[in-house]
Amino acid sequence: MSIDKLWLLAAGSITAVAYFAVRLVHHRLKYRDLPCPPHSMLWGHLKVFGKYVKSFPQGAYIQPTITQLKIDYNLPDIFYLDLWPLGPQFMILAAPEACAIPTTENTFDQHDVVTDFFNRGVGTGFIEATNGALWKHLHRTLAPGLTPSIVKGYYPTIVEEAVAIRRRFWGIAKSGEVADIRHELGHFPFNVMGKVLLDETLSVQIYEDICAAFDAQTAVNRTDNPFTKWRLGKDVRRQDLMQLMLDNAKGLLLAGFGTTADTSTYILMLLSAFPEALQKLREEHDRVFDKDHDKTVQMLQEQPGLIRSLPYTTAVINETLRMFNAGLSIRVGPSTMPTMEYKGRSYPLKDQVVAISQHAMHCDSKYFDEPKLFKPDRFMSEEPSFPRNAYRPFEKGLRSCLGQPLAMDEMKIMLVMVARSFDFELRDHNPSDKPKYSFTDLDTKLGDHAIQHWAYTAGPAGKVMMKVTERSTAN
Ligand code: HEM
Incomplete structure (x- = not known):
C-alpha cells in the first residue's frame, strides 16, 4: 500500500474514533x-448489566434480572x-402509577423491537406487532x-381437549415413566386455539379468499384493459387480507399456546410443591362438581357458569x-411527548425503549405482602391487600x-380435569440448597425452573420432568 493511502487510512480511522468518542461522551452525559x-x-x-x-x-428471561438489579441498587419507580x-x-417502569402512563392514561405504540x-x-400483520x-x-x-x-361458547371444545389431556396423564401414570409435563400440557392450548381459530367457517372463508385472490391475479396478468385491471385489482388486494389473516392466525396460535402451556406447567409445579394449596383446590372442586369424572364432564358441558364460580382455583392461577x-x-413514547411527567419530575422519553417491569412489581414487598410466598389466599378477598394496578x-x-x-x-377447566385425579x-430439576437470588426462594423447591427462560414467551428451563401418579382416591 502506498504512503498516501496509509495516511488516508490513518486519517479516516482517527476521524472515525474521534467522532465515536464525541458521540459517546455526548450520549453518556445524558445520564x-x-x-x-x-x-x-x-x-x-454495559458492564454492570453484563455482570447481572x-x-x-x-x-434466562430478562425480567428477573431487572428485578434483582432494582433490589440490589434500591432503584426507584422509574430508572x-x-x-x-x-x-x-x-x-x-416498576410502579403501578408509572406503568399507567403508557398503558391506561395514554396508549403508547409498540416499539420496533416488538x-x-x-x-x-x-x-408484521399480527395484531401485537x-x-x-x-x-x-x-x-x-x-x-x-x-x-x-363468546369464550363460553368454546367450552365444549375446551372440555373435550381437557378430557384428552387427562387421558394422556392416565397413560403416563400407568406407564410409570417420568414425562415432560410442559410438552404434554402444550397439546391442550394448541388444540383449543387450532379449533377456535380455524373452525370450519374460517377455513371455508380462507379457502374462498385464496381462490378468489389467485383467480383475480391470473386474470389481471392476462388483460391489457385498464378498466378490467382496476376492477380485478380490488380482488388482488384480498391477498393482503389473506396475509393479514395468516399472520394473525399464526400469531394467535403462538400468543395463546406458549403462555397458557407454560403457566399451566408452573401451576402443576407449584401445587406439587405446596400440598396445602392443592388440598384446598381439590376441596373446592369436590364442593362444586361431582366426585365422578364423567358426571363432572357433563356438568362442565351443561352448566358453563360453574367455571366462573371457582374462586380458589382462580386464585391459584392468579398467584x-x-x-x-x-x-x-x-x-x-410518541414523538409529541419528549418527556414523561411523574411525581413532579420530568423523565426523558426520546430514543428510549419503555419497558414495563411487571415482574419487579409482583416481587415488591411494597405492593405484595411476603412476595416470596406462594399465597393464593391473597387473591381471595373482595378488596385485595395489594394495589390492583400492581398486578399486571x-x-x-x-x-x-x-x-x-x-x-x-x-x-381452570384443565385443573378441574386433572387436579383431583393425579x-x-x-x-x-436440581433444587438449590439455599436461595441463589434475593427476590425468590422457589429455586429450593423448583430448582432450575424457578428462573424463567425466554423462548417466544417466558417459561420453565427446558423440559419439565414430572412423575405422575394416579391418586388413590381418584375416581
Ligand atoms: C396465561 C396466558 C397469557 C398471558 C400471561 C398473556 C399475557 C399477555 C400480555 C402481558 C400481553 C401484552 C403484551 C404487550 O404489552 O405488548 C398480551 C397481549 C396479547 N395476547 Fe395474551 N396472554 C396469554 C394468553 C393469550 C391467549 C390465549 C391469546 C389468544 C387467544 C392471547 C392473545 C393476545 C393478543 C392478541 C395480544 C395483543 C393485544 C394487542 O396488542 O392489542 N393471549 N398477552
Whole structure:
C-alpha cells in the first residue's frame, strides 16, 4: 500500500474514533442526573448489566434480572439502563402509577423491537406487532371473538381437549415413566386455539379468499384493459387480507399456546410443591362438581357458569401468574411527548425503549405482602391487600391481552380435569440448597425452573420432568 493511502487510512480511522468518542461522551452525559444503577462514562451500564446477566443461567428471561438489579441498587419507580452502543436504551417502569402512563392514561405504540420480533416468526400483520389504524382495525375484528361470553361458547371444545389431556396423564401414570409435563400440557392450548381459530367457517372463508385472490391475479396478468385491471385489482388486494389473516392466525396460535402451556406447567409445579394449596383446590372442586369424572364432564358441558364460580382455583392461577408472568411489554413514547411527567419530575422519553417491569412489581414487598410466598389466599378477598394496578400479568389498557378470558377458562377447566385425579412430583430439576437470588426462594423447591427462560414467551428451563401418579382416591 502506498504512503498516501496509509495516511488516508490513518486519517479516516482517527476521524472515525474521534467522532465515536464525541458521540459517546455526548450520549453518556445524558445520564448524569437520571435515576439508574452506577453509570460509567466508558461503559454506560454495559458492564454492570453484563455482570447481572452472567449471574443468571444462560437464556434466562430478562425480567428477573431487572428485578434483582432494582433490589440490589434500591432503584426507584422509574430508572434507566444505558446499553448503547451494543443494546437499547431502556427506561424501566416498576410502579403501578408509572406503568399507567403508557398503558391506561395514554396508549403508547409498540416499539420496533416488538415488530421485528414478530416479523421473524409470525409476520408484521399480527395484531401485537401493529400500531395505528391497522391495530384499530384488527382490534375491532378480533376482540369480539374473544369476549368472556363468546369464550363460553368454546367450552365444549375446551372440555373435550381437557378430557384428552387427562387421558394422556392416565397413560403416563400407568406407564410409570417420568414425562415432560410442559410438552404434554402444550397439546391442550394448541388444540383449543387450532379449533377456535380455524373452525370450519374460517377455513371455508380462507379457502374462498385464496381462490378468489389467485383467480383475480391470473386474470389481471392476462388483460391489457385498464378498466378490467382496476376492477380485478380490488380482488388482488384480498391477498393482503389473506396475509393479514395468516399472520394473525399464526400469531394467535403462538400468543395463546406458549403462555397458557407454560403457566399451566408452573401451576402443576407449584401445587406439587405446596400440598396445602392443592388440598384446598381439590376441596373446592369436590364442593362444586361431582366426585365422578364423567358426571363432572357433563356438568362442565351443561352448566358453563360453574367455571366462573371457582374462586380458589382462580386464585391459584392468579398467584402463579404473579410469580411467573409470561408476557413482556415494550413501548415507545410518541414523538409529541419528549418527556414523561411523574411525581413532579420530568423523565426523558426520546430514543428510549419503555419497558414495563411487571415482574419487579409482583416481587415488591411494597405492593405484595411476603412476595416470596406462594399465597393464593391473597387473591381471595373482595378488596385485595395489594394495589390492583400492581398486578399486571395480562397488562392493562387498550393493548392488554385479548386472550385473558380464554386463557383463564382453559386453565381452570384443565385443573378441574386433572387436579383431583393425579399427584405430580418434579424430577431432574436440581433444587438449590439455599436461595441463589434475593427476590425468590422457589429455586429450593423448583430448582432450575424457578428462573424463567425466554423462548417466544417466558417459561420453565427446558423440559419439565414430572412423575405422575394416579391418586388413590381418584375416581
Ligand atoms: C396465561 C396466558 C397469557 C398471558 C400471561 C398473556 C399475557 C399477555 C400480555 C402481558 C400481553 C401484552 C403484551 C404487550 O404489552 O405488548 C398480551 C397481549 C396479547 N395476547 Fe395474551 N396472554 C396469554 C394468553 C393469550 C391467549 C390465549 C391469546 C389468544 C387467544 C392471547 C392473545 C393476545 C393478543 C392478541 C395480544 C395483543 C393485544 C394487542 O396488542 O392489542 N393471549 N398477552
